[in-house]
Amino acid sequence: MKKLILLFLMILLALVVAFAMGWLSPADRSAEEAEAAAERLHPVGPSFDADSAYAFVGAQCAFGPRAMNTSAHDRCGDWIARKFSEYGCEVSSQHARLRGYDGTMLNSRNIIARYRPAATTRILLCAHWDTRPWADNDPDSTHWRKPIDGANDGASGVAVMLEIARQLHLSGGLTIGVDFVCLDAEDWGTPQWANSQDSEDTWALGAQYFAAHLPAGYEARYGILLDMVGGQGARFYREGFSMQFAPEIVKKVWRAARAAGFGSYFPKADGGMITDDHVPLNRIANIPTIDLIAFYPDCTQSSFGPTWHTLDDNLEHIDRHTLKAVGQTVIQTLFTEK
Ligand code: AHN
Numbered sequence: 498m499k500k501l502i503l504l505f506l507m508i509l510l511a512l513v514v515a516f517a518m519g520w521l522s523p524a525d526r527s528a529e530e531a532e533a534a535a536e537r538l539h540p541v542g543p544s545f546d547a548d549s550a551y552a553f554v555g556a557q558c559a560f561g562p563r564a565m566n567t568s569a570h571d572r573c574g575d576w577i578a579r580k581f582s583e584y585g586c587e588v589s590s591q592h593a594r595l596r597g598y599d600g601t602m603l604n605s606r607n608i609i610a611r612y613r614p615a616a617t618t619r620i621l622l623c624a625h626w627d628t629r630p631w632a633d634n635d636p637d638s639t640h641w642r643k644p645i646d647g648a649n650d651g652a653s654g655v656a657v658m659l660e661i662a663r664q665l666h667l668s669g670g671l672t673i674g675v676d677f678v679c680l681d682a683e684d685w686g687t688p689q690w691a692n693s694q695d696s697e698d699t700w701a702l703g704a705q706y707f708a709a710h711l712p713a714g715y716e717a718r719y720g721i722l723l724d725m726v727g728g729q730g731a732r733f734y735r736e737g738f739s740m741q742f743a744p745e746i747v748k749k750v751w752r753a754a755r756a757a758g759f760g761s762y763f764p765k766a767d768g769g770m771i772t773d774d775h776v777p778l779n780r781i782a783n784i785p786t787i788d789l790i791a792f793y794p795d796c797t798q799s800s801f802g803p804t805w806h807t808l809d810d811n812l813e814h815i816d817r818h819t820l821k822a823v824g825q826t827v828i829q830t831l832f833t834e835k
């Protein structure tokens with residue numbers, strides 16, 4: 498009897514050890530190994546130049562706030578279009594008059610820059626280029642009706658796209674096509690000081706227009722939205738609508754971040770659900786699109802960070818390292834695509 502109990506205990510111990518070492522499920526084990534291999538450091542593609550991207554943020558801010566219906570906005574739009582053509586893209590524009598939350602008609606321009614327009618496999622990159630007309634989240638209420646520089650909220654996403662376009666032009670090594678779409682009228686959503694109730698469709702007006710008026714025959718495998726990708730201390734959590742509409746793209750990009758060496762910027766944890774330009778792309782255009790958007794779980798001023806919709810959203814608060822982490826991750830994603 499004693500021998501039997503001892504034998505039983507030994508078998509039990511062997512089983513526990515086998516489970517602990519992961520010997521019992523070869524299928525699980527090889528899936529884990531494949532995942533680990535996909536995340537091992539193996540950078541591909543050209544090196545994203547963060548100083549160049551930073552200069553692109555500065556160049557946009559130098560026009561002044563790019564709020565809708567201002568000349569700084571229009572002049573910056575011309576500059577953005579010219580830069581993308583310099584980098585070999587075929588550039589077109591979608592002009593529209595869009596209705597703001599209070600009935601104001603906004604002169605909107607989506608700028609579409611196509612890299613390798615003949616390629617059939619295409620990835621959509623997008624960011625808004627307009628800036629918020631009101632610092633309505635500023636701690637000082639005397640600033641609430643003043644326009645912001647939008648170094649992070651506006652300029653950073655376009656700057657990262659311009660630097661990627663410049664690197665594609667220099668390296669010439671990418672065989673798939675990329676569409677850089679600079680969306681307008683994102684940030685005219687109902688201000689916090691308005692009497693009217695905020696409705697989510699007052700945001701992302703240019704993206705709503707683009708999604709409903711895609712260029713004839715337009716197709717993209719998937720999309721990546723870049724929003725507030727230059728802030729100090731920024732981290733990119735898995736955004737809710739992205740997980741709902743395009744979870745496999747989230748996985749792919751988070752993997753690419755690890756392979757490129759920037760995994761620490763992309764926690765494997767969930768952020769909030771953000772009404773942003775990717776929502777109409779998913780819902781109206783049916784292009785699975787994720788949002789790379791900074792999320793600050795511990796910031797009391799805003800979960801978008803301490804400078805969000807404040808006068809502090811300026812060049813001084815841009816961190817080149819954040820631009821680099823996002824830019825290199827997107828390059829890694831593009832050059833990993835088959
Ligand atoms: C809302 O606050 C509803 N959405 C944030 C989208 C946004 C504003 N991105 C930049 N500015």
Ligand code: ZN
Pocket residue numbers: 629650684806
């Ligand atoms: Zn904003």
